[in-house]
Amino acid sequence: xxxxxxxxxxxxxxxxxxxxxxxxxFVQLKFTNIHECTDGVSALQELRAGDYSLIMSDWNMEPMxxxxxxREVRADEKLKHIPFIMVxxxxxxxxxxxxxxxxxxxxxxKPFNANTLKSKLVSVVGEF
Amino acid sequence: MSDPKNGEDLARQLLDIQxxxxxxxxxxxxxxxxxxxxxxxxxxxxxADKSVLQEILGLSDYIDGTKREIAALRPDEVKSQHLPTAxxxxxxxxxxxxxxxxxIMDATEAIMGVxxxxxxxSGEIIGDASNKIFEACSFQDITGQRVTKVxxxxxxxxxxxxxxxxxxxxxxxxxxxxxxEIAAEQCVSEITDESLLEGxxxxxxxxxxxxxxxxxxx
Numbered sequence: 556x557x558x559x560x561x562x563x564x565x566x567x568x569x570x571x572x573x574x575x576x577x578x579x580x581f582v583q584l585k586f587t588n589i590h591e592c593t594d595g596v597s598a599l600q601e602l603r604a605g606d607y608s609l610i611m612s613d614w615n616m617e618p619m620x621x622x623x624x625x626r627e628v629r630a631d632e633k634l635k636h637i638p639f640i641m642v643x644x645x646x647x648x649x650x651x652x653x654x655x656x657x658x659x660x661x662x663x664x665k666p667f668n669a670n671t672l673k674s675k676l677v678s679v680v681g682e683f
Numbered sequence: 684m685s686d687p688k689n690g691e692d693l694a695r696q697l698l699d700i701q702x703x704x705x706x707x708x709x710x711x712x713x714x715x716x717x718x719x720x721x722x723x724x725x726x727x728x729x730x731a732d733k734s735v736l737q738e739i740l741g742l743s744d745y746i747d748g749t750k751r752e753i754a755a756l757r758p759d760e761v762k763s764q765h766l767p768t769a770x771x772x773x774x775x776x777x778x779x780x781x782x783x784x785x786x787i788m789d790a791t792e793a794i795m796g797v798x799x800x801x802x803x804x805s806g807e808i809i810g811d812a813s814n815k816i817f818e819a820c821s822f823q824d825i826t827g828q829r830v831t832k833v834x835x836x837x838x839x840x841x842x843x844x845x846x847x848x849x850x851x852x853x854x855x856x857x858x859x860x861x862x863x864e865i866a867a868e869q870c871v872s873e874i875t876d877e878s879l880l881e882g883x884x885x886x887x888x889x890x891x892x893x894x895x896x897x898x899x900x901x
Contacts, residue, residue: 572784573824576817579792583814615828644828666821669814 558683562608563588567598567624568642569616573665577611577642580669584676585683595619599627602634609680614643614650622657629658638679642667693719709850710750717743754851754858762844770837771885773830778886784823791816 566577566589574591581589590605592598596619598612610628614621621641628634638660643650646664654662661675676683696719700712721739795813798806848855883889890898 568824570824570827572781572788573821575785575788576820576824579788579795579817580814582795583810644825666818666825668818 556681558680559608560584560586560683561588563590563605564609564611565590565592565598565601565605565607567592567595567610567612567616567621569593569613573613577672580672583669584673595621595624595627598624602628602637603631607637609676610637610639611642612639614641614645614654622654625654625657625659640675640679693723709852710746711850711852714743714746714750717746750851750854751858753847754854757855757858758844758847758851759855762841762848766837766841766844770834773834773837775883775885777827777830780823780826784820787816788820 564581564586566574566581568574568577568591571593574593578589578591590601590607592601594616595612598610599619601607602610610624612621612624619627621643625639625641628637628639635658639658640661640663641654641659642663642665644665651662660679663671663675693716696716700708700716703712717739721736721743791813794809798809801809
């Protein structure tokens with residue numbers, strides 16, 4: 556069974572421009588229920604209030620970073636099953652290792668292209 | 684035989700410095716300590732020991748010379764003029780690239796809006812091309828993060844310059860007083876061909892096209 560692109564997904568990035576880029580690429584990929592947050596704290600509130608099927612988050616944000624958001628999500632009984640993809644310019648080995656230890660589902664390094672985004676999405680949620 | 688009073692004075696002086704700035708010593712304080720040692724040495728050294736005194740005197744002159752040379756580099760000017768200008772220019776780069784990126788995306792979204800009005804093949808071409816434009820627009824996020832790193836580095840340099848100015852004490856003012864012609868030169872902003880090549884102005888300082896037209900036609 557293929558992934559339902561009408562399910563709500565949450566995109567988190569403190570750069571509004573990047574949110575807009577991601578939204579447009581998701582629209583091109585036929586996703587129809589895209590929600591956005593500009594920081595980790597509001598993202599966590601949004602996740603707890605909603606029923607999200609995917610989280611895509613930047614790492615470098617304030618006051619709560621993407622890795623802190625990931626840890627909060629994985630520690631929350633209601634949220635821990637949600638696939639979490641980190642999309643970040645942080646490309647050091649230790650970043651990837653720490654994200655993996657925290658339970659990240661996949662990791663995309665900026666700048667990326669639509670094909671990379673699609674292949675990572677497929678590897679996390681399956682064909683859509 | 685050494686005078687115990689000189690030793691006590693020096694110990695007190697060193698203790699004061701330690702209390703004032705734990706972990707670091709200003710050039711001014713080093714000078715004072717060397718001066719105290721020399722003072723004590725003058726009283727106590729004799730004969731062959733005079734060569735030690737000469738060495739210390741040489742060291743003192745060297746420190747004074749270095750202080751004057753650093754003061755002549757005008758670190759106060761680096762802090763008050765060059766660093767803030769560099770930070771403002773970098774902020775302007777981020778703002779201008781963000782603005783340009785948003786305008787590119789506005790136009791691309793408008794093109795995507797008519798995808799449904801064309802045949803399937805043309806729609807696909809428009810979709811692929813639009814995706815490539817959006818991908819390319821992510822440069823703004825990356826450059827923004829890089830510029831933020833540079834601004835942080837400038838802040839660190841500013842802190843170091845602050846420490847340098849503090850360590851130099853009155854040496855900078857002394858240099859300015861001693862070189863009135865240089866200080867005056869810096870105050871007069873003479874227009875030269877070189878001074879007219881400053882590149883784009885910061886938004887608050889730039890003239891608008893309307894203002895230029897008024898100036899030309901006024």
